[in-house]
Amino acid sequence: MRPGPAQHEARRAAAACRHADPPAHHLARHERAVARRQRGQRGVRGRRAGARYRSPRGRPLDHREAVSDYLQDRLVAAVGDHYLIEEEIGRGGMAAVYRALDLRLNRHVAIKLLPPDLAFNADVKTRFLREAQMAAQLNHPNIVPIYAVDERDGVVYFVMALVEGMTLAQHLRDAPRSSFDEVRRVIGDVADALDYAHRKGVVHRDIKPDNIMLDRASGRTVVTDFGIARAAAGDSRLTVTGVAVGTPAYMSPEQALGERDVDGRSDIYSLGVVAYQMLTGEQPFKASNTPAMLVKHVSEAPQPIREQRLDAPDPIVRAVETALAKDPAARWPSGAAFRDAIRAAAPATAPSIPRVAQLSSTGFMQSPAVSPTPSPTAPGFFVLPPLPVGYGRDAWREWKDEVRARADDYRGQAPLSRRERRARSRDIRRLRCDDPARPLDERIAAFRRQLVGNVSTLALLFGVNMLTLPEFWWWLFPALAIGIGIARRWGNLWADGATLKQLFSRAQPAPPHGGWAPDQRMHQQRPASVALPAPPPPERALVSDAVLAGPHGAAVRRAMGDRIVIREVLAKLTPTERQMLPDIEPTVNALGDRIAALASTLHSLDADASGANLGALDQRIADMKKETQTAESGRRLALLERQRTTVHDLLTRRGQLLPQFESACMALQNLKLDLLKLRSAGIDAALGVVTSATQEARAISREIGHVLEAADEVRNL
Structure with a gap:
């Protein structure tokens, strides 16, 4: 419980004459803390813990209250000559913070105490003191100053300025x-x-x-x-x-x-x-x-x-x-x-925005008391109108309208009605969906979200229609209007090359690894002065653009991103650690090349051999056999049967390569995750897992290499 004003005045008066007469209640608490520590050293603490950790009414303290009381007593015993500990104001995983009164300088401070489980560690304690001493050298208006750093009786703490706020x-x-x-x-x-x-x-x-x-x-x-x-x-x-x-x-x-x-x-x-x-x-x-x-x-x-x-x-x-x-x-x-x-992102009409001083009880930001109150019409300032005195609905509605009008004037725009603001918001959303400058996949994703929302709305209208007036299907009229809008937006997408398969497919291309790259329009809007030139994606050096645009392009991008992450992790290992993992880099390089080669092969097979082609050949062969057999028809039949055999072999080969392609991608991803675990958990803890993943990746790479070599030999025949 925080001391009242009267207690504060008494403590301040006692602090002024501390050398002649220290506060009696403070000395008593200090003596009790020292006595408890001495009893703990004699082994009595365990027998009297239940009786000591009780509230004034006899209720046993919970674990948090008991630990807090124990830490506060230790802090009082350590700093009791100079600081009056008042209350705990915060606690985290690395420190506990107490509000205290500096008896020598008669000012309130905050004391941060390192928990015992960390203070008992000599390495942590040394680092804590060293880092606190370095931070104490910082003198900046936006950095909390540190007044003292010390260790007494096993208690590690530092004293800093008390910040009143949140x-x-x-x-x-x-x-x-x-x-x-x-x-x-x-x-x-x-x-x-x-x-x-x-x-x-x-x-x-x-x-x-x-x-x-x-x-x-x-x-x-x-x-x-x-x-x-x-x-x-x-x-x-x-x-x-x-x-x-x-x-x-x-x-x-x-x-x-x-x-x-x-x-x-x-x-x-x-x-x-x-x-x-x-x-x-x-x-x-x-x-x-x-x-x-x-x-x-x-x-x-x-x-x-x-x-x-x-x-x-x-x-x-x-x-x-x-x-x-x-x-x-x-x-x-x-x-x-x-x-x-x-x-620099401040509005051009407001070069000097007043600094915020405090949060009022109503939650609105107010200006400092020392600065003059700006006029509502002054350029560069946005001032909220005074709050309404009464609690009527009309008064609050007028206040909100005044806030909107001042906001529009502040932005240099004419005041807009509520209907105009809603219409402008709808236009902005529609422009974001239909803007031809946006990438096609983003426009398809936005159309898909709108389509789901429209279907949900129609389902709701249908249910209301069936419950209220089932003999008159009035829901068809809004359905017709919504359907026209959907057809118009889909027509724009179809004209730009979108297909129904893309509309109902959830596959998204993986984002390029490296720096931030939110979407294409962000790079288009970024000025040349702050533009970050993006390097060409590494997958373009291994596969063609047609492969990247096909069904296997997302997997190739993801695999190349995993390979980059693995290389970065390996580059940050020490030479000794890299010697312990000698096979990772060549395995990753070989596996990445195999994935690119498999993706190119599968892309060619998807174009040359498909189930539809095989079915069409079977139909043509059946029709040919029904015709009158001549020398010419016999040659054509033989060619068709040979072509069917080739297509069947290609489909069989595609069925064999596709699982290997997926296994290679998963092996590379598992190797990346294991290396990330190695970086966070330590080389000794994750060495076995990484070695096992490397062996699996090497085995998969060898199998894929044999298949590709056999395919090359067959192609050369």
Whole structure:
């Protein structure tokens, strides 16, 4: 329970004369903590634990309350001469935070305590102290300052400034989607703080909303917990290959691969994930477990921001996409570059947007008290109208209309009615579906989603019709109107080369591996000044464009992406570790070449031999046999039978190659997953699994090689 105002005044007065008369209740608590520790050393703690850990009313404390009381007592015993511990204000997997009063300087501070299970580890304790001392050298308005770092009686802690406010995670739980001005301000401030820390040689390694604070008093965005993630990396789980350090949902690909030495661009990626969440209201990747989340960070591209928030400004979208590039070289080179890009997205009519000071009780952002209140008509400012005094529906409706009118004036547009806004939204959605500049597969996917929605609507109308007026089928009239729209959109797709097979097929081409590549229109809209030239896909060097456009193209792209991931993992191993896995690289190269060769062969067989061709030949042979036999008809019959035999052999061969093609793709994918497991779990733990997968891949590659060699010999006859 927090002390009241009267208790605070009494403690402040006692702190002023602490040398003459320390607070009696504080000394008593300090003595009780020391006595409990001494009893524990004599072995009495176990016999009296049940009686000691009870609430004032006699109710036994639960496990969390007991652990909290034990940690707080240890902290009081360690720092009781200088700090008055008031209450616990936060707890995580790496530290517990307490609110305290500095008795010497008479100010409130926050004390972060390393849990005993980590403090007992000498390596973790040394790292914690070293990282905290490095972070204490940081002096930036957007970084929480550290006042002291110390270890007493086995208690490892550091004292930092107390930030009154909320974390960004708490703010996002209340309002999942942030305004664009708030995204610019928060991400810009954090990027500026990271740029300063990176220039000082400090990498955060755990940027996430829980480590970003919104100060209620000053409106500043401050970053906390510099170096805590690296300190915890000194745990005994650390292997020669390294482990993934940080929070999985916000890890960079290099962190997910367990790299030991990451630079500031890893923090840029994590901050890009935070910006993505602020814009869309959800994280870019979702997974049921940590390994699946790490794999997605390494090999998958997130859903484009424009698909979840249509009104997102292009500069913000480009800035966040660049920060989320898989390759560190394709990201922003520094926090300053990311800061400048995100702040350059501000509207041209508002070069200086006032900083946010605090969150009001109503949840709206208010300006600092020291800044003058801008006029509603002043250019560059958007001010909410005063809230209605009453609670009537008409008053709130008028207030909302006033907000919309001011928003339209702020954007330099004429006020729109509700019907006009809805019509404009429908036009935007229809343009996104019918825009000829979009790739055909995206237009087909959008048409498929609209088709499902239209069919569901018609089914609902049919059910309502049958329940209300079954003798008059009025649902056919809206069905006719919807059908005309469907036919028109399908006609546009069919004119551009779409087929019914593509419409009902769910196969999607795998995204190219490497940097962020959301879709084609994003690259078309990106200016040349920030464009990231994409290298040609590696699969184009092995197979033709016709193969990539065929039914086996998606599998080839996926296999080439797996091969790139495997090469990257192998390149990041030490020479000693690569010597322990000597057969992986040649096996992967041979298997990738085999997959490309099989895809080309299957593509040729799909075009030359099919069940329809065989059926047509059988029909022609049957008709030929019914005709009068002559010398010419005999020769034609012999040619047809020979052709049928060839087609039958080709179909048999295709049936043999297709399972081998699928097995090769799965073997390459399994090898990639095993190598990712090796990077995160350690070389010793995953060596057997990787070796077994390599042997299986080599066996499959040899079998495919024999089949292809036999086919070449037959072709040369």
